[in-house]
Amino acid sequence: MSPRKLARAASPRAPRNPQGRHPGSAGQPGAVPLSAAHRVSPRTIQLLLEQAGITYSDFVLEQRLLRADPLLRNPVMRTRRIIEIAHLAGFHDVSYLHRVFRRHFGQTPDDVRRLADDPG
Structure with a gap:
C-alpha cells in the first residue's frame, strides 16, 4: 500500500471501522484500525510510513x-x-x-x- 493510499484511507471520507469511527480517530489504537480496514498488518503500515519518512501521528495530523x-x-x-x-x-x-x-x-x-x- 502506498502512502497515497494511506492518505485516502485516513482521510475523513475513509471507510469506517466496525465501531463506526474513522481510522486514527480519538480513542483508537493508532495504526491498528487502519491496517485492519486494508487487511495488512500494523507493522506494514508502520514500514510504509517509515519509508515515507513520517510517523503515524504526523500522518494523521497532516490529514x-x-x-x-x-x-x-x-x-x-x-x-x-x-x-x-x-x-x-x-x-x-x-x-x-x-x-x-x-x-x-x-x-x-x-x-x-x-x-x-x-x-x-
Whole structure:
C-alpha cells in the first residue's frame, strides 16, 4: 500500500471501522484500525510510513490539517465557528488546531477564514 493510499484511507471520507469511527480517530489504537480496514498488518503500515519518512501521528495530523483548510475556506461553512470546524476535521482542542495550523500553513485559521471572506 502506498502512502497515497494511506492518505485516502485516513482521510475523513475513509471507510469506517466496525465501531463506526474513522481510522486514527480519538480513542483508537493508532495504526491498528487502519491496517485492519486494508487487511495488512500494523507493522506494514508502520514500514510504509517509515519509508515515507513520517510517523503515524504526523500522518494523521497532516490529514486533519488538510481537511481543516478547505473547510475554513468553504463559503458554506462561514456560519460555523472555528471550534466546530476543528471538530469536523478531527481536532478536539481548538488551541491545538491554531498552533499546528499556523506552524503548517504560516497563517492562523482566523487569517485563512478572513482571507477567504475578502473578495478582492
